[in-house]
Amino acid sequence: MLLLQITRLMCFHCLLEHGVSPALVPSQPCLGLSTMRKLPSVLARTLTSGTSGSPVLPDMSEVRSRLRDIVGASTNWRDHVQAMQERKALHTLLAKRQEDLPPRRMKDSYLEVILPLGSQPEIREKYLNVHNSVRFGRILEDLDSLGVLICYTHTKQEMQPRSPLSIVTALVDKINLCKKIIYPDCDIKFTGNVSWVGRTSMEVKMHMLQLHDGDYSPVLDATFVMVARDPENKRPAFVNPLVPETPEEEEIIKQGELNKLKRIDFSTASLLKMAPTAEERNIVHDIFLNTLDTRTVSFRSRKLPPNSVWMEDAKLKGLQICHPQERNIFNRIFGGFLMRKAFELGWATACSYGCSRPFIVSVDDIMFQRPVEVGSLLLLSGQVCYTEKNYIQVRVHSEVYDADTREHQTTNIFHFTFISENEVPRVVPKTYGESMLYLDGKRHFAAIMKEI
Secondary structure (H helix, E strand, O other), X not given: OOEOOOEEXXXXXXXXXXXXXXXXXXXXXXOOHHHHOOOOOOOOOOOOOOOOOOOOOOEHHHHHHHHHHHHOOOOOHHHHHHHHHHHHHHHHHOOOOHHHOOOEOHHHOOEEEEEXXXXXXXXXXXXXXXXXXXXXXXXXXHHHHHHHHHHHHHOOOOOOOOOOOEEEEEEEEEEEEOOOOOOOOOOEEEEEEEEEEOOOEEEEEEEEEEEEOOEEEEEEEEEEEEEEEOOOOXXXXXXXXXXXXXXXXXXXXXXXXXXXXXXXXXXXXXXXXXXXXXXXXXXXXXXXXXXXXXXXXXXXXXXXXXOEEEHHHOEEEEEEEOOHHHEOOOOEEOHHHHHHHHHHHHHHHHHHHHOOOEEEEEEEEEEEOOOOEOOOEEEEEEEEEEEEOOEEEEEXXXXXXXXXXXXXXXXXXXXXXXXXXOOOOEEEOOOHHHHHHHHHHHHHHHHHHHHO
């Protein structure tokens, strides 16, 4: 039962327009972890249920209920077809041009969420793992839900309770952690806001902090990219532009544009499109030469070097049947659920490879290539693709299998960076395809190390 406290800023002249609920808390927006702890709240008000008595903080089921109200989704699985048909009428509310939409500020979309693991012990069970720390997969689910709420707050139309937009997660750009352990008996705070806007997409920056000795200290920073589509989730839809109010916000928007360009460059240089660089080709050839069996004169005879593991022996697989229980507000499988399952397989892959408990360091470049329908057979494959000292780079590939056509379709690629308690063996590719996985993992690892 994750409890939510949503806060907003009250400006000098007037209260800002309400976002997710008519009973939000105006307060200072958080643009960074350090500034957030310094900015006092101007006015506190929480979502209430019922009469105007004491404020009642909603749990995540109430938040998801609010999301269902925003898009008009049904809580009954059998009624989802009719509910989606009713959304067709919302097409008239879509903007023909982005210029027709009122611009928004960063503080307009600012949300704050409290997860009271310390003050309300009864909710810990859902978040607790066997190591007596918080399950990171649950945090991924909460970040995904918060990101959607932030975007609906940014795009909210006055006097229109139901949104014509279908907002979905397109990409988890990066999640960098600065703490190895998330404690299960201390309150957690999530904050976030829209940090950059394209024509039909929004970048959301979120932060997670945990309460220690009366002060919230940073745990992770996350950057998600969301896209807006029409009521039937078929075509792109315009979103409100974002305007900066301070030099700091101008820099944040510039960084968002740079992030977009970096993603384009990274995709253009993908090993699925472009040949490896000269340096990378030398790396692959050196690995090949170091694994040749010197007792034979054969390209096929290979020998594993000491303290090494063949890449083909460093993988785990899993299967999930996608039940209606895991559906999102658009009656497809919830992206947070997919991330949690992929992370858990990735963690198990790193754990079995390193023979000790791994800790998550970073998540990056999770691309949602196609939605997963309810009833799908979801196949997950975790692969150690690069190692260096105590670090393990794991790639998780997810695909859906159609039993009628016997076709496989990739839905997501996940990249996780773990650090093990002990130094781990070197993973060694044998085939050309494995060598490309190795180089791709090395690229991701290098990018993460540069970030942190």
